[in-house]
Amino acid sequence: MNIDAVMRLAPVIPVIVIDDAARARPLAEALVAAGHRALEVTLRTPAAFEAIAEMAKVEGAVVGAGTVLDEAQLDRAIAAGARFIVSPGLTERVGRAAIERGIAFLPGIATAADIMRGLDMGLDRFKFFPAVASGGIPALKALSAPFGMARFCPTGGITEATAPDWLALPSVVCVGGSWMTAPA
């Protein structure tokens, strides 16, 4: 599945920070049953790789790894069963590694230069991160104008209340957010 197909599975990609891998599978089952097939597990907790492996067993789930910062994490995430990779920014090294591995890849961008670096590498699907802190909807509208081919998944500071406003932008395919799986 390429990254565009992953982004089109549902309008919201839950960004999951999980401390207890034992909770991963039931959480994935609940999310998939609710229509959320693309699930991003952030590599911010020791339980993340095991959680990815558990969630990947759930029928219909397309599990990805988020907060991927280097090649070693990328390879470990793929080995655990991740089918897409999300990084907060776009470096040449992680970008090239994802392309070489042939894995769906959603790198973070926040500037025109970031997008141009991605286009140079053949990438045109991006996470706009951190979406609200980087200027919110006006910033993404302005950034989208010169890059008609690019599509975005804004993430960072988006809420259930504001998601529809982002999703109304023609350049936005889906949004990401941790609100749906808040620890509580």
Ligand code: 3PG
């Ligand atoms: C991410 O890693 O994508 C962000 O931490 C998610 O941002 P949010 O917690 O504001 O939704």
